[in-house]
Amino acid sequence: MQPPPDISQYKELARRYGLGSTPESVSRLTALVARQDADVDEIVRVVEKDPGLSARLLRVANPHADNEDEYTVGTVEAALLRNGIGCALLLAMGTPLSLALIKTFQTMLSMKLEAVDTHQLDSLTGPHMRGSIGFVGKVAGHVYLRMSLQSAKTVAAGILGITPEEVGGTDEVSDVIGELSNIMTGNFKSNLCDAGLDCKLQPPKVGLSENYSTPIEPGGGIERLAFRAGEIHVFVEVTANPWNE
Amino acid sequence: MATKILSVDDSRTIRLIVGKAFKPYDCTMVEASNGEEGLAVAAREKPDLIILDVTMPVMDGVTMLTKLKEDAALKAIPVIMLTAESGRENVLQIARLGVRDYLVKPFKEDQLIEKAGRCVTLVKRAAAPVAPAA
Numbered sequence: 001m002q003p004p005p006d007i008s009q010y011k012e013l014a015r016r017y018g019l020g021s022t023p024e025s026v027s028r029l030t031a032l033v034a035r036q037d038a039d040v041d042e043i044v045r046v047v048e049k050d051p052g053l054s055a056r057l058l059r060v061a062n063p064h065a066d067n068e069d070e071y072t073v074g075t076v077e078a079a080l081l082r083n084g085i086g087c088a089l090l091l092a093m094g095t096p097l098s099l100a101l102i103k104t105f106q107t108m109l110s111m112k113l114e115a116v117d118t119h120q121l122d123s124l125t126g127p128h129m130r131g132s133i134g135f136v137g138k139v140a141g142h143v144y145l146r147m148s149l150q151s152a153k154t155v156a157a158g159i160l161g162i163t164p165e166e167v168g169g170t171d172e173v174s175d176v177i178g179e180l181s182n183i184m185t186g187n188f189k190s191n192l193c194d195a196g197l198d199c200k201l202q203p204p205k206v207g208l209s210e211n212y213s214t215p216i217e218p219g220g221g222i223e224r225l226a227f228r229a230g231e232i233h234v235f236v237e238v239t240a241n242p243w244n245e
Numbered sequence: 246m247a248t249k250i251l252s253v254d255d256s257r258t259i260r261l262i263v264g265k266a267f268k269p270y271d272c273t274m275v276e277a278s279n280g281e282e283g284l285a286v287a288a289r290e291k292p293d294l295i296i297l298d299v300t301m302p303v304m305d306g307v308t309m310l311t312k313l314k315e316d317a318a319l320k321a322i323p324v325i326m327l328t329a330e331s332g333r334e335n336v337l338q339i340a341r342l343g344v345r346d347y348l349v350k351p352f353k354e355d356q357l358i359e360k361a362g363r364c365v366t367l368v369k370r371a372a373a374p375v376a377p378a379a
Contacts, residue, residue: 013340014331014336019349100329104350175256179258179259186350187349190330203255
């Protein structure tokens with residue numbers, strides 16, 4: 001069967017422009033969740049085929065466990081039944097977001113950022129830089145990016161090609177953190193829109209924060225991600241209420 | 246004559262990176278932080294190439310591109326979109342409006358230069374003369 005004209009045309013443009021693509025399992029999962037009437041068994045099959053997605057789903061379903069031995073929810077199906085299909089959407093959003101953040105560090109900082117379990121990193125204490133971007137539409141939520149002021153300065157310096165001492169005030173750091181938030185969020189927004197979950201991004205809000213609480217949309221969920229590159233620790237939270245309309 | 250390049254992005258960081266990428270070349274950089282400003286600068290400066298973001302306050306990149314292509318004096322200026330959004334609808338809409346190329350953030354400066362080099366002539370700046378030894 002021939003793909004619809006728009007999809008063929010997009011594939012041709014993506015090839016011409018050299019655009020990257022979202023992993024197949026993530027696109028399929030997003031499309032299934034977007035349908036709302038998707039069968040749990042279908043979702044289970046897609047998640048089980050991707051070890052990364054399965055591991056993250058089980059982590060989300062066992063929020064108090066420090067390691068796999070402490071999991072009380074042990075299968076993908078049980079995790080989906082316990083947390084609801086909405087949490088599959090958070091998984092689908094987290095993957096392009098993580099890939100974009102890792103790629104940004106690699107491309108713009110020549111730095112290898114590694115995704116780690118949130119338990120493996122010490123929590124931030126005191127004032128830290130927080131970037132947030134809201135998205136509204138058929139799915140609504142926020143993405144938060146947090147790092148210490150020192151880490152944010154190092155990242156800003158790397159991206160701007162200067163030394164941390166040459167970085168100006170908080171405004172310069174804020175602009176870099178805002179752009180990082182934009183890049184991460186833009187990548188996963190594309191995946192959501194392609195699956196029919198149209199949404200628009202709001203401008204990033206960045207500033208020093210001492211607030212560690214993350215508001216969750218009514219009826220929504222949260223996924224927490226953590227990354228490390230040497231002394232730089234990056235925390236990301238995604239909150240979303242699927243099927244917002 | 247130097248190649249004039251207009252960078253339209255609400256992020257100062259991106260405008261700085263774009264400016265840095267073209268620094269080794271004989272280029273004059275002009276900037277705008279949203280589509281409305283971008284149109285005004287394009288009309289005033291008549292750049293040879295526009296590097297355009299999509300999501301911006303005041304006027305987004307798609308609206309600016311639409312208006313640019315409606316303006317007989319500006320429509321021939323090649324535009325490269327530089328955005329984090331590569332969703333199907335976005336790419337199709339932008340391609341239909343008539344964009345020369347598309348680069349997804351994060352990007353390497355080399356990628357931008359390669360794409361820009363397909364639209365305009367980029368000439369390396371002459372190396373600064375070395376002072377003779379005393």
